[in-house]
Amino acid sequence: MSSRTTESATERWDRNRGIIRTRKGAWRPGDTVYSHGHDLLRGLVGHVTFFQNLILNVTGRLPEKRLADWLEATFICMSWPDARIWCNQIGALGGTAGVSPVGAVGAGILAADSRMYGPGTVRSSTRFIQEALRLTRSGWPTERIVREKAVRGRRVVAVGYSRPLAPADERIVAMQRVATDLGFSNGPHLELAYEIEALLWDWYNESINLAGYIMAFLSDQGLGIEEIYRLYATCVNGGIHACYAEAADGGHDTFLPLRCTDVEYTGAPERPVPERGSVR
Amino acid sequence: MARRIDPQVRRRRETFAERPRTRLWCEVPSADNPYVAERALCHGYDLEALAGRVAFDEMVWLLLSGELPTPPQRELFGTLLTALANPGPRHPATRGVMAAAVSKADPVHLLPIGLSLLGGTHVGAAEVAHAMTFLQRHRGRDADETAAECHAAPYAEDAPAPGFGTRYAAADPIAARLASRLAALEAGGEALAWGEGFAAALAPAGQGWRPTGVAAAALLDLGLPPRCGPGVFQLAAAAGLLAHGAEMTGQPTTAMPLPDEEHHVIEDD
Numbered sequence: 001m002s003s004r005t006t007e008s009a010t011e012r013w014d015r016n017r018g019i020i021r022t023r024k025g026a027w028r029p030g031d032t033v034y035s036h037g038h039d040l041l042r043g044l045v046g047h048v049t050f051f052q053n054l055i056l057n058v059t060g061r062l063p064e065k066r067l068a069d070w071l072e073a074t075f076i077c078m079s080w081p082d083a084r085i086w087c088n089q090i091g092a093l094g095g096t097a098g099v100s101p102v103g104a105v106g107a108g109i110l111a112a113d114s115r116m117y118g119p120g121t122v123r124s125s126t127r128f129i130q131e132a133l134r135l136t137r138s139g140w141p142t143e144r145i146v147r148e149k150a151v152r153g154r155r156v157v158a159v160g161y162s163r164p165l166a167p168a169d170e171r172i173v174a175m176q177r178v179a180t181d182l183g184f185s186n187g188p189h190l191e192l193a194y195e196i197e198a199l200l201w202d203w204y205n206e207s208i209n210l211a212g213y214i215m216a217f218l219s220d221q222g223l224g225i226e227e228i229y230r231l232y233a234t235c236v237n238g239g240i241h242a243c244y245a246e247a248a249d250g251g252h253d254t255f256l257p258l259r260c261t262d263v264e265y266t267g268a269p270e271r272p273v274p275e276r277g278s279v280r
Numbered sequence: 281m282a283r284r285i286d287p288q289v290r291r292r293r294e295t296f297a298e299r300p301r302t303r304l305w306c307e308v309p310s311a312d313n314p315y316v317a318e319r320a321l322c323h324g325y326d327l328e329a330l331a332g333r334v335a336f337d338e339m340v341w342l343l344l345s346g347e348l349p350t351p352p353q354r355e356l357f358g359t360l361l362t363a364l365a366n367p368g369p370r371h372p373a374t375r376g377v378m379a380a381a382v383s384k385a386d387p388v389h390l391l392p393i394g395l396s397l398l399g400g401t402h403v404g405a406a407e408v409a410h411a412m413t414f415l416q417r418h419r420g421r422d423a424d425e426t427a428a429e430c431h432a433a434p435y436a437e438d439a440p441a442p443g444f445g446t447r448y449a450a451a452d453p454i455a456a457r458l459a460s461r462l463a464a465l466e467a468g469g470e471a472l473a474w475g476e477g478f479a480a481a482l483a484p485a486g487q488g489w490r491p492t493g494v495a496a497a498a499l500l501d502l503g504l505p506p507r508c509g510p511g512v513f514q515l516a517a518a519a520g521l522l523a524h525g526a527e528m529t530g531q532p533t534t535a536m537p538l539p540d541e542e543h544h545v546i547e548d549d
Contacts, residue, residue, distance in 0.1 A: 009449040009450075010448065010449060013448060018537070018539065018543055019539060019543045019544075019545065020539055020543065020544045020545070021545050021547050022544070022545070022546055022547065023546070023547055023548070025546065026541075026544050026546055028541065029541075034546060100386065100388075102386075102389070103386075103388065103389060103392070106392070107392075110396070165291055165292055165294070166289050166290060166291050166292055167287070167290070167292060168287035168288065168289040168290070169289065170289045172283070173286070176283060186282070194282075194283045194284060195284075197283070197284070197285065198284040198285055201285050201287060207285065207287045253315075257315065258315075259309065259314040259315055260307040260308065260309035260314060260315065260316075260317050261309060261314065262299050262300075263299060263300050263301070263302060263305075263307070264299050264300070264301040264302070265301075265302060265303070265305070265306035265321075266301050266302065266303045267302070267303035267304060267305075267306065267321075267323050267324060267346070268303075268323050268324030268346070269324055270321055270324050270325075270326070271324040271325060272325075272329075273325045273326065273329040273330055273333050273334070274348065275333070
């Protein structure tokens with residue numbers, strides 16, 4: 001791409017100088033609030049659920065209620081009060097340090113943007129199952145997908161399978177029940193995800209995890225990778241709130257307090273500070 | 281087809297550390313309260329002895345590397361930190377801090393807001409990490425050949441490779457001059473030198489260094505790993521973000537633009 005700073009080169013920015021062009025919505029004082037073509041105050045408030053509105057804001061599409069209810073159930077599964085879980089622990093540390101709930105919960109949410117768990121796994125796990133289905137449709141047997149795409153050596157590398165702390169995930173059973181109760185049937189991504197799981201369990205004793213289930217299910221619903229990542233940006237907030245509240249109410253420094261010797265020092269022995277200039 | 285297995289959930293048999301370990305910092309407990317630190321050591325140096333004898337940039341280097349910087353290291357590191365100290369009032373990170381400040385956000389949140397918005401893949405900390413990895417992989421290769429490959433498979437619309445490309449459709453002259461200056465320093469090494477060649481190979485397309493690439497190359501030449509790059513970039517810029525926030529805090533809400541309805545247009549799909 002040529003990047004000469006001609007008038008035409010800067011036109012794309014000049015067009016938006018001082019002006020917001022949106023397909024999302026706006027407040028019109030004295031009139032109403034518009035959201036994706038809906039009158040928010042008359043057409044959405046009291047008529048749709050919080051999670052329907054969340055999906056509308058992220059995707060621009062107002063979903064049927066059962067999909068929003070399913071999403072809400074996954075949020076409950078993604079976050080529970082256990083202060084050992086890393087993002088929750090950060091919320092609790094914020095509580096014990098007198099941080100505001102906004103600061104502490106925000107910090108915990110950032111922590112879960114992780115390669116290991118939480119919303120940080122969305123892109124890679126969605127890519128895996130969507131690519132796996134593409135390969136299946138091009139003729140790859142599931143065994144080959146597992147051997148060539150899901151494991152390296154004897155380690156399961158496919159994000160969406162295996163899980164920190166435990167090789168299996170009890171939340172799958174709960175979410176499968178919710179999906180069935182809501183009238184959803186398994187689509188091709190989820191069917192393949194379960195086929196892959198069965199092989200991984202036989203060969204490596206590792207199962208699908210909640211992220212793998214969610215990404216397969218939502219791929220079957222036609223959502224894209226970035227849409228799913230955006231939907232789940234704050235999904236761990238519930239457990240962080242709980243752990244923050246307990247620690248904040250418990251008093252300063254009372255959450256997992258450390259004596260000086262509770263941190264093991266493995267560094268250099270004590271040494272004198274050089275006089276200014278002596279290291280130069 | 282239903283799920284084929286119903287595995288029993290058991291916790292893995294992993295052994296976790298009984299206590300955290302660090303080679304950075306030692307806190308010596310006081311005699312009468314094991315929670316109170318009587319003294320603190322940083323990589324073996326007494327904190328109170330360090331204060332007043334070493335400057336902040338030297339302290340940062342000590343924390344990251346374990347040793348006080350040599351004069352050439354300090355020259356390169358300090359020059360880089362100074363050059364990166366303010367992303368400027370048009371960078372989205374700074375604008376975010378200014379918007380938060382003028383809308384009376386709690387001042388303790390100003391830096392976290394700014395540093396989060398400085399974490400992006402577009403002229404942000406994430407690009408620094410990607411650029412360090414790119415430079416590690418490609419330095420030593422032919423710069424022209426690499427440039428041709430990158431143009432065929434660009435990192436982003438405006439960046440053939442992380443840390444290189446354009447800003448607003450033009451090469452960044454400040455970043456280019458900074459790179460040349462750093463490359464000429466004694467501690468400037470292979471990454472800055474290769475980056476200079478790569479930027480020259482991109483020049484016919486009107487592209488060159490971005491500040492993220494300069495930071496990445498300098499930090500590699502200083503021996504820091506990619507996992508440190510984003511944080512150093514954010515640390516340096518924190519000063520400018522803080523200053524812009526402090527300037528805007530206390531000013532009326534009207535001190536920043538807020539487009540009226542005529543300039544907030546709802547467009548159809």
